[in-house]
Amino acid sequence: MSNVLLFNLTTVLFGAASVLYLGALYAKNDRIAVYGSWVCALAAVTSTAALGVRWLESYRMGIGRIPVTNLYESLVFFAWSVNLFYMAVERKYGSRTIGAFVMPIAFLTMLFAVTNDSTIQPLVPALQSYWLHAHVITCFVGYAAFAVSAGVAVMYLLKSRREREGVSGGVVGRLPESRVLDDLVYRAIVWGFPFLTAGIITGAAWANYAWGTYWSWDPKETWSLIVWLVYAVYLHARITRGWHGRRAAILSIVGFGTTLFCYLGVNLLLSGLHSYGGG
Amino acid sequence: MDRLWGFFTSVKLAVFTLIALAVASVFGTLVEQNLPREKYREIYKDWAFELMDRTDLFDMYHSWWFLALLVLFTVNLACCTIDRFPKALNVVRNPRTKLDDDLADTLPLAERWKRKGAAGEWAPRYADALSSLFAKPLVAVEGEEVHMYAEAGMASRFGVYVTHLSIIVIFLGAIVGSVAGFKGFANIPEGESVSQVPVRGGSRMQDLGFTLRCNSFRVETYPSGQPKAYISDLSVIDGGREVLRKRNVVVNDPLRYKGIWFYQASYGEAGGAVARVEVHGAGGSPPEVLSLAAGRPVAIPGYGFVSAVEYRQDYQGAGPALRLIVEKPGVPPSELWLPEGGNPGTSAGGDGKPPISFRGLAPWMFTGLQVARDPGVGIVWVGCGLMILGIVMAFFLSHRRVWLRLSKGADGRLEVVLGGAANRNRLAFEKAFGKIRDGLKGVGA
Numbered sequence: 001m002s003n004v005l006l007f008n009l010t011t012v013l014f015g016a017a018s019v020l021y022l023g024a025l026y027a028k029n030d031r032i033a034v035y036g037s038w039v040c041a042l043a044a045v046t047s048t049a050a051l052g053v054r055w056l057e058s059y060r061m062g063i064g065r066i067p068v069t070n071l072y073e074s075l076v077f078f079a080w081s082v083n084l085f086y087m088a089v090e091r092k093y094g095s096r097t098i099g100a101f102v103m104p105i106a107f108l109t110m111l112f113a114v115t116n117d118s119t120i121q122p123l124v125p126a127l128q129s130y131w132l133h134a135h136v137i138t139c140f141v142g143y144a145a146f147a148v149s150a151g152v153a154v155m156y157l158l159k160s161r162r163e164r165e166g167v168s169g170g171v172v173g174r175l176p177e178s179r180v181l182d183d184l185v186y187r188a189i190v191w192g193f194p195f196l197t198a199g200i201i202t203g204a205a206w207a208n209y210a211w212g213t214y215w216s217w218d219p220k221e222t223w224s225l226i227v228w229l230v231y232a233v234y235l236h237a238r239i240t241r242g243w244h245g246r247r248a249a250i251l252s253i254v255g256f257g258t259t260l261f262c263y264l265g266v267n268l269l270l271s272g273l274h275s276y277g278g279g
Numbered sequence: 280m281d282r283l284w285g286f287f288t289s290v291k292l293a294v295f296t297l298i299a300l301a302v303a304s305v306f307g308t309l310v311e312q313n314l315p316r317e318k319y320r321e322i323y324k325d326w327a328f329e330l331m332d333r334t335d336l337f338d339m340y341h342s343w344w345f346l347a348l349l350v351l352f353t354v355n356l357a358c359c360t361i362d363r364f365p366k367a368l369n370v371v372r373n374p375r376t377k378l379d380d381d382l383a384d385t386l387p388l389a390e391r392w393k394r395k396g397a398a399g400e401w402a403p404r405y406a407d408a409l410s411s412l413f414a415k416p417l418v419a420v421e422g423e424e425v426h427m428y429a430e431a432g433m434a435s436r437f438g439v440y441v442t443h444l445s446i447i448v449i450f451l452g453a454i455v456g457s458v459a460g461f462k463g464f465a466n467i468p469e470g471e472s473v474s475q476v477p478v479r480g481g482s483r484m485q486d487l488g489f490t491l492r493c494n495s496f497r498v499e500t501y502p503s504g505q506p507k508a509y510i511s512d513l514s515v516i517d518g519g520r521e522v523l524r525k526r527n528v529v530v531n532d533p534l535r536y537k538g539i540w541f542y543q544a545s546y547g548e549a550g551g552a553v554a555r556v557e558v559h560g561a562g563g564s565p566p567e568v569l570s571l572a573a574g575r576p577v578a579i580p581g582y583g584f585v586s587a588v589e590y591r592q593d594y595q596g597a598g599p600a601l602r603l604i605v606e607k608p609g610v611p612p613s614e615l616w617l618p619e620g621g622n623p624g625t626s627a628g629g630d631g632k633p634p635i636s637f638r639g640l641a642p643w644m645f646t647g648l649q650v651a652r653d654p655g656v657g658i659v660w661v662g663c664g665l666m667i668l669g670i671v672m673a674f675f676l677s678h679r680r681v682w683l684r685l686s687k688g689a690d691g692r693l694e695v696v697l698g699g700a701a702n703r704n705r706l707a708f709e710k711a712f713g714k715i716r717d718g719l720k721g722v723g724a
């Protein structure tokens with residue numbers, strides 16, 4: 001069960017990182033945010049180790065399989081992806097304020113994860129496929145990108161309101177310019193969209209190999225299509241109708257809402273073929 | 280006519296149909312699809328049932344209005360793409376290769392500097408530098424002026440078209456599949472065969488063109504009792520003989536023959552019992568488990584047939600046993616009693632007969648198979664590949680263009696104007712442009 005201990009430690013670290021980033025924002029102190037970055041890096045190490053250990057433990061139990069096959073595992077994998085995606089953004093944009101809006105998403109995800117059954121269960125026959133790996137990984141990278149996009153969209157909404165009011169000080173004053181935020185909302189979607197597309201396609205390929213139909217309008221499939229359509233609307237509204245700023249940010253948040261429903265709501269509220277059951 | 284074209288090429292319509300498709304799909308997931316009608320009567324009040332039935336909400340994804348929405352979406356997509364493609368082609372085919380003052384004013388990135396000397400003597404050096412810094416330029420000499428134009432990442436302009444085309448290709452594949460293919464299912468009890476299967480959702484039977492036999496079915500479990508694998512042992516009989524046998528048809532590993540795929544989908548008890556016997560192959564090949572229903576001969580590969588004829592709870596005070604008849608063409612049939620769980624060595628019958636042992640009685644099972652032929656599926660995968668390719672082209676490539684003009688300035692010196700533009704990722708291009716500018720300014724300095 002050492003993997004669960006490591007995941008619990010990761011949860012604490014995500015919490016600490018969130019507090020540090022938020023504290024840095026409120027205290028207007030960049031040094032605190034630097035600690036936040038270090039904690040994020042440490043959390044990346046422990047969560048990666050936890051995934052590896054869990055993988056190894058499943059082999060030791062004679063049922064070796066990739067640790068992304070039930071609700072607990074998918075949640076920790078999602079949090080892991082969000083953390084890594086965020087660290088990449090932080091490096092590229094050199095702004096630590098984004099962490100205050102994104103790391104809490106990873107933290108809350110882990111809090112939810114630890115309330116679920118964390119035992120390693122063997123794979124039911126339907127999941128024994130190499131497609132599982134490609135499908136789950138692509139989907140979750142997409143979800144992580146959308147999570148970052150929505151976090152930044154919230155920042156944009158806060159920031160642009162202040163800019164319109166002509167206020168430059170305060171906590172919001174420390175956020176990057178709204179122009180940069182708007183661009184980042186878009187860019188995260190530009191990464192998420194191809195991954196989601198690949199996730200849907202690998203899912204279809206797998207369904208075809210397992211059931212003989214690449215598309216059967218199962219609720220999970222349908223919701224992933226809905227998510228995909230929402231982001232397609234975002235891209236078209238932006239490139240051809242000039243939707244920037246506020247409307248685009250709201251659409252990104254709506255998109256992440258549908259993503260969350262696709263990921264959790266479908267399993268908890270609707271019935272279907274996918275297996276991240278209600279824990 | 281123009282109004283109509285304008286309607287079908289508008290992105291507003293696209294945004295509308297995308298949202299409409301999304302909203303309709305939400306309904307489809309809230310109302311469970313394709314349940315038996317009685318179920319819906321239980322769930323919904325009468326008026327709601329009538330309304331939903333009238334609007335095909337119970338089989339929404341195949342309703343006329345959902346199909347109409349898909350057609351509208353496709354027509355819109357096709358028109359939009361046809362409308363814009365020539366413009367994109369034009370940008371690429373007839374690039375503006377000359378940096379005149381109009382263009383220089385509109386370019387996001389531009390830089391000017393002066394040099395001593397004539398355009399003719401600087402031009403080759405700048406062309407070389409531009410080649411090594413960015414891309415080989417097109418050079419045009421016009422009197423005293425020299426124009427250069429270089430570009431990279433042109434494919435970026437076509438990502439959109441590849442993506443849009445891919446959607447149409449996928450739909451095409453889906454149409455081919457639904458017109459020329461079929462989906463069915465087959466429940467085959469162990470030891471029995473089918474050569475026709477009922478088609479899903481209809482009363483039609485589909486001829487397979489060959490016979491499929493289920494030799495046996497079994498469930499493997501983990502030590503905890505959870506199912507580990509559902510395993511069908513299937514044979515294809517075509518032209519009167521077994522042409523293909525797959526002993527491990529499991530979920531995620533179908534059997535395929537003549538374009539028809541058989542997927543392990545379900546199972547159940549067929550009623551009654553079968554005797555499981557283990558036949559040990561010649562020369563140490565792995566033993567094979569056969570399921571024998573009473574009185575039905577089953578082939579022993581490489582030998583003949585075996586059939587179970589009688590089972591006794593207690594045979595001569597030695598516990599349960601099974602009476603078998605083993606046959607081989609040209610040899611008189613031999614009969615033997617096998618004790619349950621016995622050692623195969625003790626049941627060997629000589630004359631090349633393979634050793635057989637009796638593993639006990641088991642419920643007679645049937646395997647449930649999804650059966651599908653879909654000749655459109657290849658087209659769908661091509662479409663999916665194009666889609667990924669198109670999206671990557673659209674998002675991660677950038678059409679970068681650089682212009683250079685050498686002309687005589689008012690003060691008699693050589694005036695150099697450098698301009699640049701990119702359709703994507705402008706920040707990255709700004710940096711690249713800075714490098715090109717510094718490189719060119721360094722020429723001959």
Ligand code: HEM
Nearest residue numbers: 232235239240288289290293352355356359439442670673
């Ligand atoms: C869900 C289906 C669709 C997908 C996945 C899709 C995909 C894309 C992508 C990836 C781009 C490039 C966006 C960018 O450069 O940022 C794009 C642009 C565009 N799409 Fe779509 N599209 C879809 C449906 C449609 C439809 C139905 C129309 C019909 C009007 C349409 C019209 C356009 C136009 C006009 C552009 C801009 C092209 C340009 O840059 O000039 N799209 N689409």
